[in-house]
Amino acid sequence: MSAGPSGPTENKGQPGLVSAALSGLCPRCGAKTLFAAPAALADACSACGLDILALERGGRFVGVVTMLLALVLILAALGVDEWLRPPLWASLLFWAPVTIGSVIGAIRLYKTMWVYHQYEESQPS
Ligand SMILES: [Zn+2]
Helix, strand or coil, X not given: CCCCCCCCCCCCCCCCHHHHHHHCCCCCCCCCCCEEECCEECCCCCCCCCCHHHHHCCCCCHHHHHHHHHHHHHHHHHHHHHHXXXXXXXXXXXXXXXXXXXXXXXXXXXXXXXXXXXXXXXXXX
């Protein structure tokens, strides 16, 4: 093999979690089937039949994570508002996509991390 490992890793051929979250890759077959909607997991992988819903079970903190992130963003938005006093339309124009993008990104990353963790736990070693 020509590609040398850049660090100690147990997983062979697994994509990084961030790229897995961005593309929604199934932890078993690597198909882009993990997400049915931008921030909602599919029930099962349509390529290999992996039961994603069962793996998601227990990942209930996602609501807390989302609310904390939204709170931080709202506080940041209020802070910028106090500081720059931008017109309302400019605030909305800037913060709406930033908030939506961050929340969706955080949910995707969190759910992907959770499902991959659960998947590895469920594998016999
Ligand atoms: Zn699959």
